[in-house]
Amino acid sequence: MSDSSSFQYLLRLGDDRLVLGHRLSEWCGHGPILEEDIALANIALDLIGEAALLLKLAGQLEGKGRNEDALSFFRDSIDYRNALLVELPIGDFAFTIVRQLFFSTFSLLQMGALERSSNGDLAGIASKAVKEARYHVRHSAQWVVTLGDGTEESHARAQRAVDDLWRYTGELFMADAIDTDAAASGLGVDPSAFADQWRAQVGEVLHTAKLTIPPAAYMQRGGRDGRHTEHLGHMLAEMQIVARSHPGATW
């Protein structure tokens, strides 16, 4: 496996978590209730912490002297490798929490498999991430059930979120040469391997929540190759403005 291929693989892992962590941080001060505001900020910090470690490792594998800050703040959206699912705007609380269930269930499976990575650093990051993801799944599943099996309005909002988000879930499990190379070398895992498990676990929560999975439809893709929605550019502009206005600043 070439260095650039493993670099790309690590970018995908890191960017998913950086972008979703930033999206969640947009709830800070706007949560539906103080306790949930804190919970969302905690999950955001977990994800950004994982992203920092993954992007640092990506920079080391790339070998061009870029650290996690350089990769976060000085890449444009076309160079980001996150799945489209995580870059969509936060929407309402139902949208945020359904997306969190979808991503965290994926992350728990992915990081669980990466604990056996041939790269010791990545295996270490994965075992930290597994602990965190387990809680993220528990928290978001509890909320999806509360909303889905709640009032008429909470049910309608949760079902709309499932319907709107479903077409973005397929990309998480689409494997290309970078994934299969990473799996073959032992560094990474092929995400298509746990698509069925994901569907079973998410399906169980949705069933308990009295929510239905929409009929099979076209699955959106493109984020892994740098073809993003218009939303990512706006998000990055806000996320990167301070670092770009004051290059080299420390705090």
Add this chain to the structure above:
Amino acid sequence: MPDSRDQTTNATDGEPKDSQWPLWEVFLQPPNGAAHEHAGSVHAVNAEQALENARDVYARRGEAVSIWVVPSLAITASTPDDMGPFFDPGNDKPYRHPQFYKVPRGVRVF
């Protein structure tokens, strides 16, 4: 400790008076074997959510090995009026205080 009859709930029927969720009291067990201690309170719509909120608010830095959450309404508290007679230690009854015993050497005094 917040009184169970505070502003957020109605003492007679337990219904929230405003849009706040029900209140839960949080107890943390610091290390294994120690007693749970009151840490504070959180709002939540059910017990599982109360546990999660308690974890996020009070136990993210390794403060606890176990959490109890109890609906605040389930707590019966003494009132300030009880202050005098209820807690009077009865200092005229010295036999209530174990000061006549010598603690044997080797016993840890808490």
